[in-house]
Amino acid sequence: MKKVLVEANINGETVEFLCEARQSLLETLRDVLNLTGSKEGCLTGDCGACSVMVDGRVVCSCLMLGAEAAGKNITTVEGLATGNQLHPLQQKFLENAALQCGICTPGFLVAAKALIDKNPNPSEEEVRYALAGNLCRCTGYDKIVRAVIEAAKAVKSGAAESRAGAR
């Protein structure tokens, strides 16, 4: 069994790990690194439950090899909160009941973060398009969309507050 030595930046930390060449990034995150937040849904790139960010872009970790993470900056759902403080996306998902079973939620959070990082003021249509690669069987999507729009506003006003505080 051949292993690959990989160094990557995961949620802001430099990490060095060994994975088998055949292990996907999803398997590597879950089984090698114990980052079980990313979920296995379809293994065909259709459901988005395995979504992570690689160098700022949302991708399906089930369609990448662990070996391909070398030198990349990876953000998983575990990287959203700061200590015990939830990211506004997580907070707004809770407030809006944007989850039921929760299996799709990590993927949605990551995809939503990738969206609002680039587009701080997305329209509803832009949110729905950006999340088209994520499937939810429980909520019917409406509350998820509302949560993302509210979170985008919270991030914007939070940023404004920080700037005001810094003066």
Add this chain to the structure above:
Amino acid sequence: MHARPGGLVTLHELNYAAPNSVAEAVQILRQHGENARPLAGGTDIIIQMRAGVRHPTHLVDVKKIPELRELSFDAKSGLKLGAAAACVEVYENRDVKRHYPGLAEAAHLIGSLQIQNRAAVGGNLCNGSPAADTTPALIVLGARARIAGPNGEREVAVEDFCVSPGRTVLQPGELLVQILIPAPAPNSSDAYLRLIPRNEMDIAVVGAGVALTLDGDKVKAARVALAAVAPRPLFVAKAGEALAGKKLDDASIAAAARAAMDASTPIDDMRGTAEYRKHVVGVLTRRAIKIAAQRARNAGKA
């Protein structure tokens, strides 16, 4: 495929290499022949490996090879599109958006953002699906595939690249290096339209790509290509000929659409009947011609 406790599956035993040059990559591909496959975005090959459709023992990650990551435009020589350049890089590229908007929109239709952020346009071509979205967009631009192999380099017109579903002209040991797209002539532009059953995340029922060059209110040159209505991406020479030298009006557009419909050989499947697909070929061809023409007029003014 191997099952793990809990029923999770993992891939078969694999060797992974990430060479830094075309020569190195060709050497590995030649050494292992049918058992080696290049890895660009992975969004087709990894799914196929899990499904047991393809089973390479060696994956050659080509994303460290500079020529395959290149995306450079020159007003005289056109666009060099590295085989491993991701869809997102292509449609965010300023020169592609300006000079080849049809190619940009084709790359932006594939799958989801997750897929577009990894999938390579070169991989879309090499996967050899008759329904590939970027292939007709490349064909109508007169794109050529630059291939490297054990016997040196060769070029193949993209319309000749795909042979049958899943099969291309690539021989064991060969690697697609770049796709070369000619510089746009003045008053030229392109468009790509696709019909799918859902809003996103689906495979084309019909895809239609058009590129044309205007000369006043006449068409100087035109090319039409179709996705998902033949065993391979289909270049319809007769559709372009129906427009070339003619005034662009309802009659010439209808003639081009008719030629496209006649050339298509769609099948019945779960996404639509052959009859429906033929009808949609006509609809999308007409619309794509009009969009490309409007863009060509605007390009002329810019």
